[in-house]
């Protein structure tokens with residue numbers, strides 16, 4: 014019902030046809046996705062949360078009888094709680110200032126100029142990358158123009174970690190190297206991710222918040238006991254734009270993926286003791302991908318898949334939504350009806366008992382099918398002529414007319430000029446073709 018309300022098509026249309034057009038997961042998979050999202054969030058609750066203890070207890074024992082909802086969820090999705098990151102409330106006072114300076118240039122050109130003019134004693138560049146299904150982080154440190162250190166860390170598969178997390182780890186690696194450089198009064202740390210710099214400025218709970226907290230702690234440690242004249246600046250530098258430091262840090266992050274992490278002794282202590290906990294964002298993303306895969310398999314077995322795949326083999330995906338995003342609901346609705354075959358033409362209306370005959374009112378003896386409406390009916394000859402002038406000889410192909418996004422506007426113009434659905438879609442506006 015929701016799908017027919019969204020699309021405005023006939024209620025006889027098959028649900029799976031509408032799901033693939035609207036890119037909405039089938040209900041059972043959607044429930045799976047919602048339950049998985051809630052379970053993963055439960056697994057990330059901090060000790061201070063009232064549900065922390067019940068969740069831990071339910072995960073520890075799987076009961077055979079009288080199972081609670083928590084038992085069901087945690088065991089159906091095989092959640093192993095110690096593997097997941099904990100997102101807790103920030104214990105940092107809201108009025109606490111930062112022990113570092115933040116800077117985001119207004120444009121790429123400005124950031125390149127700032128980088129060239131940077132006179133800090135120590136310049137560190139950090140980066141994080143996703144490559145070959147793995148996330149890696151790398152950093153390099155210069156004293157003046159001399160390279161004094163580099164270190165890298167491989168976080169693991171992208172199904173458990175995100176590139177955002179890799180960028181945060183890159184900053185941690187850079188701070189570790191900065192700590193080891195004793196004689197430094199001014200330090201500049203540069204990364205190509207503005208979101209992390211902005212997140213460092215607030216202390217809200219969110220993905221990778223424990224790692225972001227560590228960055229604050231390491232910056233506080235660095236500033237402790239130093240005079241007010243020294244400073245540590247974290248700034249944005251444009252990525253993949255020929256900034257030498259950024260390119261080297263990027264190469265180091267790639268090396269982390271292909272060759273593995275640096276020796277344990279070179280890493281910050283938090284990265285020395287085993288793998289980082291899984292990122293909730295990555296786990297949700299991987300599950301979403303799995304649901305998409307199951308949906309594709311379900312669609313492949315649908316009896317309607319064969320006919321529709323001749324018109325649009327990309328479904329299910331967001332391709333149809335993207336192609337029709339600038340159209341009105343009535344226009345998108347007509348296109349879906351032409352593609353599904355459930356359209357108020359006499360052949361279909363007769364089939365569902367809503368018309369006395371399947372014949373075209375203008376052509377006695379000929380069934381009014383989609384093919385007849387688009388290619389044969391003489392009463393729409395003028396509109397068809399205009400369509401042929403616009404699309405050429407390809408206008409004779411049903412697959413081309415209904416499958417190629419470039420033909421949608423000419424086809425809708427044809428429908429409007431034919432006046433066939435005037436009583437249903439009287440509000441269909443003219444298009445700019």
Ligand SMILES: [Zn+2]
Pocket residue numbers: 373374375376379385389390391392
């Ligand atoms: Zn006709």
